[in-house]
Amino acid sequence: xxxxxxxxxxxxxxxxAEDYLQDGSRRAHPSLILPQEQAASPASPAAPAVPEPPQPxxxxxxxxxxxxxxIAAKVTSCTRCALHRGRKHAVPGEGAAHPLVLVVGEGxxxxxxxxxxxxxxxAGQLLDRMLKAIDLDRISxxxxxxxxxxxxxxxxxxxxxxxxxxxxxxxxxxxxxxxxAILAVGRVAAQTLTGLSAGVGELRRRQLAYEGxxxxxxxxxxxxxxxxxxxxxxxEDLKRLKSTLGHA
Ligand code: SF4
Numbered sequence: 001x002x003x004x005x006x007x008x009x010x011x012x013x014x015x016x017a018e019d020y021l022q023d024g025s026r027r028a029h030p031s032l033i034l035p036q037e038q039a040a041s042p043a044s045p046a047a048p049a050v051p052e053p054p055q056p057x058x059x060x061x062x063x064x065x066x067x068x069x070x071i072a073a074k075v076t077s078c079t080r081c082a083l084h085r086g087r088k089h090a091v092p093g094e095g096a097a098h099p100l101v102l103v104v105g106e107g108x109x110x111x112x113x114x115x116x117x118x119x120x121x122x123a124g125q126l127l128d129r130m131l132k133a134i135d136l137d138r139i140s141x142x143x144x145x146x147x148x149x150x151x152x153x154x155x156x157x158x159x160x161x162x163x164x165x166x167x168x169x170x171x172x173x174x175x176x177x178x179x180x181a182i183l184a185v186g187r188v189a190a191q192t193l194t195g196l197s198a199g200v201g202e203l204r205r206r207q208l209a210y211e212g213x214x215x216x217x218x219x220x221x222x223x224x225x226x227x228x229x230x231x232x233x234x235x236e237d238l239k240r241l242k243s244t245l246g247h248a
Contacts, residue, residue, distance in 0.1 A: 219234055
């Protein structure tokens with residue numbers, strides 16, 4: 001499969017997730033052509049296809065790390081803020097024990113609360129496809145977490161005091177995971193990790209770091225599902241993250 005084909009497949013997958021969120025079924029789309037695809041001539045050399053995520057060895061899985069397991073146990077029984085009262089399940093996070101990238105969102109939604117797993121449902125499926133486009137996945141080389149580990153009611157933003165109460169867990173996870181880069185998806189995660197009040201549109205253009213770890217900012221998959229015009233900047237951000245990993 002060539003580069004142009006891989007990109008087309010990626011955007012088709014984004015559209016598919018969008019359709020399921022909006023209609024619960026697949027809709028017909030006009031073909032979406034990216035600028036780099038238009039520029040590619042038939043004689044352009046073919047890029048290797050995006051490989052299927054490798055199946056990790058059991059010892060590479062996050063649950064085998066005592067540090068992560070200890071943090072997860074503390075999260076599960078935590079009552080440090082009012083969010084614990086409404087939760088079905090706390091959502092500590094999941095992924096590789098030694099990740100290239102730590103993905104940070106704002107907090108669990110209804111499906112995450114029901115399952116105890118981060119980024120499930122249409123937004124989670126879109127996140128998986130975004131990561132796959134740059135050879136990442138939540139099993140072998142990413143860890144997925146949130147700023148707050150319990151669902152804010154009605155999917156509202158976490159209150160500052162809730163984020164502050166929960167942040168030590170994320171900081172502890174970062175200390176154990178030591179990712180090569182962090183990807184903050186959405187405004188709440190970006191502002192929490194940077195301490196800045198700017199929006200995603202500004203923060204995604206800046207060179208940032210969190211305690212010496214390169215920090216990339218992009219739009220939340222839920223926002224992309226609501227607004228397809230965000231697909232292009234997300235793809236630009238993913239390419240920059242890929243480049244950062246190549247130089248880390
Ligand atoms: Fe504890 Fe975080 Fe849940 Fe609040 S959101 S109860 S601080 S785990």
